[in-house]
Amino acid sequence: AQSVTQLGSHVSVSEGALVLLRCNYSSSVPPYLFWYVQYPNQGLQLLLKYTSAATLVKGINGFEAEFKKSETSFHLTKPSAHMSDAAEYFCAVTSGGATNKLIFGTGTLLAVQP
């Protein structure tokens, strides 16, 4: 079975500081991994995705993530936080298997302090 674990349900950073949101996955087959962002009372928007083409993935709004198979991790980073980055972030995993389910982590709420 596949799963994702997001360490830290709440993360607070200062504006201009590095953002690091952690995601570890469990999968018995090569995974496809995703990061989504959610603003209050809205749906989820895709930030970036890993589909085995490259281990360092660049996404929208200056975010990037690195796939590390040896650590089963896919952490999300941004060099300099902006106030508009305050939102909830979800990591998700799926496989190429027949069930085709997309499994989400419990989310990390990012606060950006001025």
Next chain:
Amino acid sequence: DGGITQSPKYLFRKEGQNVTLSCEQNLNHDAMYWYRQDPGQGLRLIYYSQIVNDFQKGDIAEGYSVSREKKESFPLTVTSAQKNPTAFYLCASRTGVGTEAFFGQGTRLTVV
């Protein structure tokens, strides 16, 4: 514009009533999903469908029902058997294996 439309955005239900949440997509996606979101619990899968006239239970299907009579539509019924239905419900769709999901704007259901 292509996308996923969920309606209504807010829904109030009396205890003991069934209520149906609408989800329509014009992205020509085969797979569609329903998730429930509660604070601190992330997104939990209720039901999913990979093709018309076929659907499977997710992790928390009890008290819910779905249908998939058309490719574009995947309505979710919250029945009176669902003991704690107050939540934010999200519908999503995907083209196929390994692809990202596209989400609707959600429906917030409140039991009064």
